[in-house]
Amino acid sequence: MTQITPPKAFRQGLRRSLPFVVIVVPFGTLFGVVASEAGFDLVQTMGFTALVIAGAAQFASLQMMQDHAPILMVLLAGLAVNMRMAMYSASLVPYLGKAPFWQRALAAYVLFDQSYAVSLERFEHEHEMTIPARMSFFMGVAVPISILWCGATAFGALVGSVIPSSMGLDFALPITFIALIGPMLKSLPHVTAAVVSVAGALALGWMPSGVGLLIAAGLAMLTGALVEQWSSKWAH
Amino acid sequence: MGALGYSTAEIWLIIVLLAVGTFALRFSFLAILGDRTLPPFLLRLLRYTPVAVIPGMVAPLVLWPAATGGETDPLRLAAAAASLLVGVATRNVVWAILAGAVVLVGGIWATGSL
Numbered sequence: 001m002t003q004i005t006p007p008k009a010f011r012q013g014l015r016r017s018l019p020f021v022v023i024v025v026p027f028g029t030l031f032g033v034v035a036s037e038a039g040f041d042l043v044q045t046m047g048f049t050a051l052v053i054a055g056a057a058q059f060a061s062l063q064m065m066q067d068h069a070p071i072l073m074v075l076l077a078g079l080a081v082n083m084r085m086a087m088y089s090a091s092l093v094p095y096l097g098k099a100p101f102w103q104r105a106l107a108a109y110v111l112f113d114q115s116y117a118v119s120l121e122r123f124e125h126e127h128e129m130t131i132p133a134r135m136s137f138f139m140g141v142a143v144p145i146s147i148l149w150c151g152a153t154a155f156g157a158l159v160g161s162v163i164p165s166s167m168g169l170d171f172a173l174p175i176t177f178i179a180l181i182g183p184m185l186k187s188l189p190h191v192t193a194a195v196v197s198v199a200g201a202l203a204l205g206w207m208p209s210g211v212g213l214l215i216a217a218g219l220a221m222l223t224g225a226l227v228e229q230w231s232s233k234w235a236h
Numbered sequence: 237m238g239a240l241g242y243s244t245a246e247i248w249l250i251i252v253l254l255a256v257g258t259f260a261l262r263f264s265f266l267a268i269l270g271d272r273t274l275p276p277f278l279l280r281l282l283r284y285t286p287v288a289v290i291p292g293m294v295a296p297l298v299l300w301p302a303a304t305g306g307e308t309d310p311l312r313l314a315a316a317a318a319s320l321l322v323g324v325a326t327r328n329v330v331w332a333i334l335a336g337a338v339v340l341v342g343g344i345w346a347t348g349s350l
Contacts, residue, residue: 023330030333039239044247051255056286060293061254065240066302074250079257080289087282090265097266108263168340170303171312175319175340177294179332182323184287193284194291201292202299217288224284225277 003128006136013140016122020114020145027055027176028149032156033163034172035062042157049153053146054112056180057081063173064210073210080217088116095123096138099131107135110142188231193224311347315340 004012028049035045052058061078069077088111096104119138123129129137163169185191200216207215238244298316300306319336326332 023328026330026333040247044239044244044251047248048251048254051251052258054258056290057254057258060289061250063293063297065242065250068241071242071246071250075253075257077289077293078254079261081286082258082261083282083285085258085261086264087279089262090279093265101267104266105263108266109259111262111266168303168315168337168344171301171315171340172337174294174297174301174312175315175333175336177290178298178316178319179323179329179336181287181290181294182320182332183327183329185324186327189284190287193287197288197290197292198295201295205296213289213292216292217285220288220292221281221284224288225280228280228283229277 003130004126004133006130006132009129009133009137010140013118013137013142014144016118017114017141017144021148024114024145024148025152028152029156029159030172030176031055031058031062032153032158033160034059034156034169035153036157036160037163037169038062038066040157042154045157046150046154050150052078053110053149054078054082054085055149056177059173059176063177066173069210076214077210080214085111091120092116092123095120095134096131099135103135107138107142110139110146112142112145114145115142187228189224189228192227193220196220196223311340311343314343 031049032045035048036042040048048058057078060081061074064074064077089108092107092111096107099107115138118141119134122137123134181194185194197216197220200219201213204212204215206212239247242250294316298312299308301309301312303309304312315336318339319332322335323329323332
C-alpha cells in the first residue's frame with residue numbers, strides 16, 4: 001500500500017468532518033443564545049467559546065453560574081466534564097506522541113469528541129500512515145469544526161437577545177444535557193454510572209452548592225469502571 | 237459587563253482558568269508521556285466522567301425547575317423524557333434536543349403556561 005501524503009490526509013480529514021456540521025452549528029448557536037440570555041456580552045461569549053472549545057464543559061460551567069455557585073465549583077464542574085479529554089490525550093500518544101512539540105500542543109487545543117473519535121478510528125485501521133500524515137488528517141477534521149463552532153456561537157449570541165424569554169429558554173440547558181447523555185447510554189456500565197450519578201446528586205442535594213455533585217460523580221465513575229471490569233470478567 | 241451576580245473580572249477569571257485547565261487536560265499525556273501507557277483502571281475511570289457528572293447535574297434541574305419556582309412541572313418532565321428517549325433511540329444529539337424543544341415549546345403554547 002502506498003503511503004498517503006499529508007495534504008491528501010488533510011483533505012480526507014476535511015471530508016470526514018462534514019457530517020458534524022449538523023451537530024456543531026445548532027449546538028454552538030444554542031451556546032451563544034444561552035450565554036447572551038445569561039447576560040454575557042459578545043466578547044465574553046466568544047472568549048469563552050474560542051478559548052475553551054468544549055461544548056459540554058461550557059454548558060456545565062454556565063449552569064453552575066446560573067446557580068450562583070462559588071467560582072471554584074464552577075471551575076470544578078467544567079473541568080470534571082472535560083476529564084475524558086485526558087483519556088483521549090493518553091490514547092493518541094501511540095499515534096501522535098512523536099510529532100514535534102508545537103504540533104502536539106496545537107492538536108491538543110482542538111482535541112474534542114469528534115476529532116478524537118474520527119482520527120482514532122482511522123489511525124487504528126491504517127498502520128502505514130506517517131506521523132505528518134496523521135497530524136494532517138487530525139487537523140483536517142478539527143479545524144473546520146472549530147471554526148464552525150465559533151461562528152455558530154457568534155451567530156447565537158447576536159440573535160439571542162432577540163428571542164423572547166418566554167419560549168422556555170430556561171430549560172434549554174437541561175434539555176441539552178439530557179440530549180448529550182442519551183447517546184452515551186450505550187452499555188450497562190454507562191447506564192449504572194448515570195443512575196448512581198442521579199441518585200447520589202439527589203441524595204446529597206442538601207450539601208453546599210456543587211459538593212454533593214462532585215461526590216456523586218466520583219461514586220458514579222467508580223461504579224462505571226467496576227461494572228465494566230466485572231462484566232468483562234463474566235464474558236471470559 | 238458582569239452577569240449572573242459575577243463581576244466582569246470574575247467572569248474572565250472563570251473563562252481563563254477553564255481554558256487553561258481544559259488545555260492542560262487535553263495536552264497532559266501528549267505533552268509528557270512519550271511512549272509510556274497509563275494504568276488501565278485509570279483510563280477506565282476517566283471513560284465514565286461525562287455520564288458520571290452530567291446526569292447528576294441535570295436531575296435536580298428537571299425535578300425542581302427554576303422557572304416554576306422549584307415546583308415539579310409535568311411539561312418539563314415530559315420534555316426531558318422526550319429528549320432522553322429520542323437520544324437513546326437515535327444516538328443523535330440534535331434529534332434529541334429537537335424532541336425536547338418541540339414538546340416544551342408546543343406544551344407552552346398549548347397550555348399558555350410557563
